[in-house]
Amino acid sequence: MNDRLNQLSLFVRTVETGSFSKAAREFGLSQPSVSRAVASLEARLGVTLLQRTTRRLATTDVGQALAMSAREALAAIEEAENEARGADRLSGVLRVSMPVAYGVRQVIPRLPGFLALQPELKIELMMSDRFDDLVAEGADLALRLGNQPDSAFLTRKLATTDRIVVASPTYLTRRGVPADLDELGEHDCLGGPVDAGREVWSFRHGEKREDVAIDVGVRTGSGSGVIACAVAGLGIAVASTWMCAEELEDGRLVRILADYTLERIDAYVVFSSGRQPSRKARAFSDYLSEALNAKN
Structure with a gap:
């Protein structure tokens, strides 16, 4: 079962990133090992999931459908495990997208307090001043500044600044x-x-x-x-x-x-679309909201 879950995890991130190499870096693997894992998944299912060329990867219709279902299934498994552990023992990787300056000056100084409460949780900070697609980035949530983001996404206002x-x-x-x-x-x-x-x-x-x-x-x-x-x-x-x-x-x-x-300018958290925010995403946004609005 673990091999199947690993194959699905690697396949999903390959689709989201559009690259075997990028998925390999995230998982600490070599590019050929990720390619072989996806090939094994295709052989086991008897379908073609990715069309490979020398320049890019293209996801087939079957591959797109599987990636969507697998993404939801993997998230549900992690959420079930975290529910069982309880709010004070979250695990897994929380991927947060944010602008560089906001991350450096507002978020990172507050991370030690959050990680002290959640020592089993790992954080991946995806810092960029571009507003990239949350699904393509594999982010659980994004921090955004300015006008309220697209209403198609679930959002929460964190703080307001002069x-x-x-x-x-x-x-x-x-x-x-x-x-x-x-x-x-x-x-x-x-x-x-x-x-x-x-x-x-x-x-x-x-x-x-x-x-x-x-x-x-x-x-x-x-x-x-x-x-x-x-x-x-x-x-x-x-x-x-x-x-x-x-x-x-x-x-x-x-x-x-x-x-x-x-x-004044607002800071928002934007949760990845397609499902309710995960327990780890909710815990982080709750902590950050309280920390940002604490009276000094």
């Missing part, structure tokens, strides 16, 4: 400190992943909403990149308070335009 305007002392010495939004429009500004494609920043000043057209001198798809550019003196940035807290504390960045407020 955003502020920051710049380096070097930049402000060279270009001056903008006193209002009219002056801000004359400065070099930095574009990041949240405002990708927008050339307008929206503020509230008292009860009034004010928009300012910005001149983006440098744009980056990474939150960490925005902060690095601001520290380097390349321009003025909008950043969540958690993203620039260290730089504000040590003086590499300073807050400006404090009389103006920006729309």
Whole structure:
């Protein structure tokens, strides 16, 4: 039975990743051993699951159907085992997809506390500033920033954070400190992943909403990149308070335009579609929500 489950596990991850090599790396195996396992599965079932070419793998209709059923079955087996162990003895691998900066500054510092409660659980952090497909990544859940994700996915809001305007002392010495939004429009500004494609920043000043057209001198798809550019003196940035807290504390960045407020940004957990969140995914999101909202 274990051989059958191993074959199915390897087959599912091969389909999800589109590669024998990627599946092999995840399981700590060689690429040929994964290829042989899938071939043995095909021989045992008497069907072709994957069409192999020198350039790519293509899943047959039968293979797609099996991958979907096997994914649900494997998840159900792991869930049943964790239910039997109880909430304080979860096991297996929890795969979490998240933006790099959020992972480094918000999630990883809180992991020791979670793993102390769940010592038998292993964590795989899939850190990228791209919004990849959760199923293709094999993620149990993803952490996302900004607007609420697609309603087709089961989501949960974790925390809400203020955003502020920051710049380096070097930049402000060279270009001056903008006193209002009219002056801000004359400065070099930095574009990041949240405002990708927008050339307008929206503020509230008292009860009034004010928009300012910005001149983006440098744009980056990474939150960490925005902060690095601001520290380097390349321009003025909008950043969540958690993203620039260290730089504000040590003086590499300073807050400006404090009389103006920006729309706050939400952090969400997005659970992989197709089934209810697993016990381990629920436990992690519960812990992270409590930790992020704890009063310091």
